[in-house]
Amino acid sequence: MQSATSEVTRSSTTPRTARGVLARYAEFLPLTAATPALSLAEGDTPLLAAPRLAKWIGVDDLHLKYEGANPSGSFKDRGMVVAVAKAIEAGSTTIICASTGNTSASAAAYAARAGIEAVVLLPAGKVARGKLAQAIMAGATVITLDGNFDQALSVARDLARDYRVALVNSVNPHRIAGQTTAAFEVCDVLGDAPEVVALPVGNGGNVTAYSEGFRIYRDANRSTRMPMFIGAQAAGAAPLVHGAPVANPETVATAIRIGNPASWKSAVNAVTSSGGEFSAVTDDEILESYHKVAELEGVFCEPASAAGIAALRIAVRNGRVAPGMRAVCVLTGNGLKDPDRAVPESFAPAILPADAAELARQLHLTRLS
Numbered sequence: 001m002q003s004a005t006s007e008v009t010r011s012s013t014t015p016r017t018a019r020g021v022l023a024r025y026a027e028f029l030p031l032t033a034a035t036p037a038l039s040l041a042e043g044d045t046p047l048l049a050a051p052r053l054a055k056w057i058g059v060d061d062l063h064l065k066y067e068g069a070n071p072s073g074s075f076k077d078r079g080m081v082v083a084v085a086k087a088i089e090a091g092s093t094t095i096i097c098a099s100t101g102n103t104s105a106s107a108a109a110y111a112a113r114a115g116i117e118a119v120v121l122l123p124a125g126k127v128a129r130g131k132l133a134q135a136i137m138a139g140a141t142v143i144t145l146d147g148n149f150d151q152a153l154s155v156a157r158d159l160a161r162d163y164r165v166a167l168v169n170s171v172n173p174h175r176i177a178g179q180t181t182a183a184f185e186v187c188d189v190l191g192d193a194p195e196v197v198a199l200p201v202g203n204g205g206n207v208t209a210y211s212e213g214f215r216i217y218r219d220a221n222r223s224t225r226m227p228m229f230i231g232a233q234a235a236g237a238a239p240l241v242h243g244a245p246v247a248n249p250e251t252v253a254t255a256i257r258i259g260n261p262a263s264w265k266s267a268v269n270a271v272t273s274s275g276g277e278f279s280a281v282t283d284d285e286i287l288e289s290y291h292k293v294a295e296l297e298g299v300f301c302e303p304a305s306a307a308g309i310a311a312l313r314i315a316v317r318n319g320r321v322a323p324g325m326r327a328v329c330v331l332t333g334n335g336l337k338d339p340d341r342a343v344p345e346s347f348a349p350a351i352l353p354a355d356a357a358e359l360a361r362q363l364h365l366t367r368l369s
């Protein structure tokens with residue numbers, strides 16, 4: 001009897017054991033009976049209350065959506081699982097993407113999982129080492145191009161148009177559909193949409209997906225409001241702030257080193273219709289936030305992810321965001337992807353003798369009485 005009662009009162013129709021976004025959010029995704037049940041158990045990432053970082057930013061109520069906890073370490077997995085499953089459903093045996101790193105890591109992982117081929121086109125010299133390691137380990141064909149991300153995407157689109165290879169960049173609508181699930185999860189945990197969402201913007205696919213996701217949930221009466229979006233761009237790669245493409249984007253946040261966003265229109269629609277803003281943050285501001293979130297909350301994200309934190313802090317200072325608004329920062333990628341950024345080149349610790357008394361002295365430890 002007891003078990004029957006708990007069955008009935010369980011709020012979700014999703015089986016408790018179901019893992020991955022295809023299983024958990026099937027009703028909101030473009031799946032058919034022929035879509036393979038692909039999964040690396042992506043999604044269901046932590047939404048962490050962050051009171052110490054909140055104080056530094058100047059808001060009362062802040063949560064971090066830690067997308068670095070996804071299987072390949074970034075939010076891309078949510079969309080990639082759908083894009084790869086749909087590509088297989090359509091008969092593809094090879095996928096291709098251009099990438100600043102995370103899309104390639106995710107595409108490589110899901111292609112390996114599904115037993116198909118992945119080709120990844122990377123801008124020379126600007127991809128974080130961890131991301132490169134992921135693509136190599138998963139057996140993707142890794143091609144380095146003499147050009148930046150925007151040029152690589154242009155080539156990938158040409159190839160997918162003229163040859164038998166499926167494009168899995170976020171211009172593929174299945175990517176966006178999968179990424180809407182992050183907004184669903186935020187609402188499921190908070191009980192409603194937050195009032196403001198801050199996140200880094202490169203191609204604009206993710207802000208587009210969050211906007212669609214919050215709208216889908218509101219229209220399904222699972223939430224009551226749309227959040228305001230604060231879209232963070234690096235100052236040296238801020239086409240959506242300036243309103244014009246940037247020919248030679250540069251930033252320490254290599255993930256968002258993008259000068260001509262593929263989802264330009266939908267990103268602008270998402271942000272402007274929300275009453276929010278695109279904001280340019282300097283590399284110094286990005287790195288300051290990158291350190292603060294690690295030191296104040298123990299959350300290690302990659303530099304691009306920290307841009308959203310920096311932009312939210314600016315938006316509070318300039319009055320766009322009121323301190324009482326419930327805020328979520330999306331931390332799009334894991335800090336382990338870019339260890340070279342975290343460890344200073346000058347890091348050369350003194351090597352101490354393995355001697356307890358000597359360490360106690362150096363550490364100024366108080367002896368137990």
Ligand code: AN7
Binds near residue numbers: 074200203255332
């Ligand atoms: C950590 O991997 O474009 O605005 O090729 O890796 O949806 O492009 C990555 C983008 C934010 C920006 N944070 O998202 C790629 C790529 C991280 C990212 C973004 C990216 P979009």
